[in-house]
Amino acid sequence: xxxxxxxxxxxxxxxxxxxxxxxxxxxxxxxxxxxxxxxxxxxxxxxxxxxxxxxxxxxxxxxxxxxxxxxxxxxxxxxxxxxxxxxxxxxxxxxxxxxxxxxxxxxxxxxxxxxxxxxxxxxxxxxxxxxxxxxxxxxxxxxxxxxxxxxxxxxxxxxxxxxxxxxxxxxxxxxxxxxxxxxxxxxxxxxxxxxxxxxxxxxxxxxxxxxxxxxxxxxxxxxxxxxxxxxxxxxxxxxxxxxxxxxxxxxxxxxxxxxxxxxxxxxxxxxxxx
Amino acid sequence: xxxxxxxxxxxxxxxxxxxxxxxxxxxxxxxxxxxxxxxxxxxxxxxxxxxxxxxxxxxxxxxxxxxxxxxxxxxxxxxxxxxxxxxxxxxxxxxxxxxxxxxxxxxxxxxxxxxxxxxxxxxxxxxxxxxxxxxxxxxxxxxxxxxxxxxxxxxxxxxxxxxxxxxxxxxxxxxxxxxxxxxxxxxxxxxxxxxxxxxxxxxxxxxxxxxxxxxxxxxxxxxxxxxxxxxxxxxxxxxxxxxxxxxxxxxxxxxxxxxxxxxxxxxxxxxxxxxxxxxxxxxxxxxxxxxxxxxxxx
Numbered sequence: 001x002x003x004x005x006x007x008x009x010x011x012x013x014x015x016x017x018x019x020x021x022x023x024x025x026x027x028x029x030x031x032x033x034x035x036x037x038x039x040x041x042x043x044x045x046x047x048x049x050x051x052x053x054x055x056x057x058x059x060x061x062x063x064x065x066x067x068x069x070x071x072x073x074x075x076x077x078x079x080x081x082x083x084x085x086x087x088x089x090x091x092x093x094x095x096x097x098x099x100x101x102x103x104x105x106x107x108x109x110x111x112x113x114x115x116x117x118x119x120x121x122x123x124x125x126x127x128x129x130x131x132x133x134x135x136x137x138x139x140x141x142x143x144x145x146x147x148x149x150x151x152x153x154x155x156x157x158x159x160x161x162x163x164x165x166x167x168x169x170x171x172x173x174x175x176x177x178x179x180x181x182x183x184x185x186x187x188x189x190x191x192x193x194x195x196x197x198x199x200x201x202x203x204x205x206x207x208x209x210x211x212x213x214x215x216x217x218x219x220x221x222x223x224x225x226x227x228x229x230x231x232x233x234x235x236x237x238x239x240x241x242x243x244x245x246x247x248x249x250x251x252x253x254x255x256x257x258x259x260x261x262x263x264x265x266x267x268x269x270x271x272x273x274x
Numbered sequence: 275x276x277x278x279x280x281x282x283x284x285x286x287x288x289x290x291x292x293x294x295x296x297x298x299x300x301x302x303x304x305x306x307x308x309x310x311x312x313x314x315x316x317x318x319x320x321x322x323x324x325x326x327x328x329x330x331x332x333x334x335x336x337x338x339x340x341x342x343x344x345x346x347x348x349x350x351x352x353x354x355x356x357x358x359x360x361x362x363x364x365x366x367x368x369x370x371x372x373x374x375x376x377x378x379x380x381x382x383x384x385x386x387x388x389x390x391x392x393x394x395x396x397x398x399x400x401x402x403x404x405x406x407x408x409x410x411x412x413x414x415x416x417x418x419x420x421x422x423x424x425x426x427x428x429x430x431x432x433x434x435x436x437x438x439x440x441x442x443x444x445x446x447x448x449x450x451x452x453x454x455x456x457x458x459x460x461x462x463x464x465x466x467x468x469x470x471x472x473x474x475x476x477x478x479x480x481x482x483x484x485x486x487x488x489x490x491x492x493x494x495x496x497x498x499x500x501x502x503x504x505x506x507x508x509x510x511x512x513x514x515x516x517x518x519x520x521x522x523x524x525x526x527x528x529x530x531x532x533x534x535x536x537x538x539x540x541x542x543x544x545x546x547x548x549x550x551x552x553x554x555x556x557x558x559x560x561x562x563x564x565x566x567x568x569x570x571x572x
Binding site (some may be wrong): 063064065084085086089095097099101102104105106110113114117142177181227 | 408420440443444446447450451453454456458459460461462
């Protein structure tokens with residue numbers, strides 16, 4: 001059966017991300033209340049829930065787009081509750097967006113290079129003079145970029161303007177860009193949205209690969225149950241701004257509360273709005 | 275009206291265009307990155323001109339140091355304006371920033387009048403720079419050549435910086451989407467500050483050039499180059515640096531050729547012609563020559 005915190009084996013040193021009693025209010029509306037999460041290094045965690053449950057709010061709080069109304073966020077031992085988004089990115093939290101937000105005017109490769117440069121780029125002088133250190137860094141970046149392009153099947157479109165790509169490829173470019181930021185934790189916000197079953201299968205494979213190859217912790221918000229069930233070690237269910245339950249995929253699938261949250265009780269109008 | 279005369283007019287147009295282009299780059303950079311039309315930008319030209327005057331005629335520094343001083347003064351003023359006037363307005367509607375820039379412009383002009391009086395001052399470069407060079411039918415002063423070449427050099431430098439460096443990449447990313455750039459680890463405050471510093475440094479050095487070209491400066495001199503460079507930036511496509519450069523040269527050439535080639539009674543319509551050009555180009559190409567229709571940032 002389900003317990004409130006199923007994998008307590010992730011003790012102190014192995015904990016990567018910890019959020020405690022996060023709350024977010026917008027005016028009089030509480031979008032998220034008493035939200036806590038404990039993520040281990042290299043863990044694959046899923047977050048599901050009906051529309052409007054507060055899933056994207058969780059990501060916005062973790063990546064620093066919003067400041068929480070209450071609660072705190074720890075990355076490793078560091079309190080990042082007040083840290084700006086760029087600082088959090090530098091500390092190793094990368095994300096993608098539900099509605100894709102690429103640098104549409106830039107090429108695929110440049111989108112990836114933006115993320116690289118922020119972490120390992122060089123200053124003006126080495127760039128203009130092409131010092132050996134600069135050339136070495138450029139070569140390393142090119143190799144890593146090639147690796148991510150290959151991993152996500154983007155080699156053939158690397159020079160395309162990102163805004164011109166079909167939807168599925170834009171999603172993958174976003175994931176590649178997030179990887180290039182050299183994260184410890186990657187937040188994927190509905191990566192399967194708008195994908196056909198084939199693309200979804202490929203996506204599941206990609207998530208598995210980045211998880212295994214780079215040992216990354218992946219936090220996945222997803223509507224598509226197939227993706228969550230196939231990918232995640234552990235799932236949190238959010239409903240109307242609160243954590244409903246948390247557990248292994250097999251248990252979540254059977255949990256009556258989850259079924260109720262998704263399908264609604266026979267009483268009308270009990271579903272959370274979108 | 276022979277070929278020599280026209281060649282001379284073209285050279286004059288290129289000199290004027292170089293200055294417009296330098297100032298227009300700043301307009302475009304700043305607009306590109308925070309969608310702000312900075313009407314105080316022209317007044318940075320004025321400050322650059324007075325700093326040049328002080329360093330050259332009062333302190334008597336060598337020309338290279340004077341030029342470095344004008345660049346630095348522009349950068350410092352740009353940074354102060356951003357920190358003082360625009361950063362507190364970040365996130366406010368676009369029109370707020372626009373009004374704020376008008377306020378900064380009026381304050382700088384009046385501060386100039388208070389501190390320096392409205393009396394125009396003569397601006398004389400060392401004799402070596404005033405020497406006239408005759409190249410066939412065309413003649414110009416050494417300072418004119420310095421203006422054209424150094425403007426060109428600075429433009430190449432800025433383009434390289436934006437295209438090749440980490441800062442440039444951060445600027446392009448921030449220009450496209452500020453919120454996402456920030457989530458990619460870009461420190462947008464620093465990036466915006468850098469755009470102001472670079473753009474304003476170019477305006478500062480344009481002040482030196484303006485003084486050198488026209489020989490007289492006063493605290494209100496920024497108005498005309500500010501407005502015309504804005505027009506140049508719009509013609510080229512606001513937000514695009516190559517567009518700003520192209521727009522600057524087109525405007526400089528068009529203005530000089532208009533005055534030079536039409537009968538003298540029309541020369542009073544010089545500015546009407548400049549703005550007429552703007553209207554025609556915007557009617558045909560609403561985004562300017564090299565602009566994209568990225569639209570306003572929400």
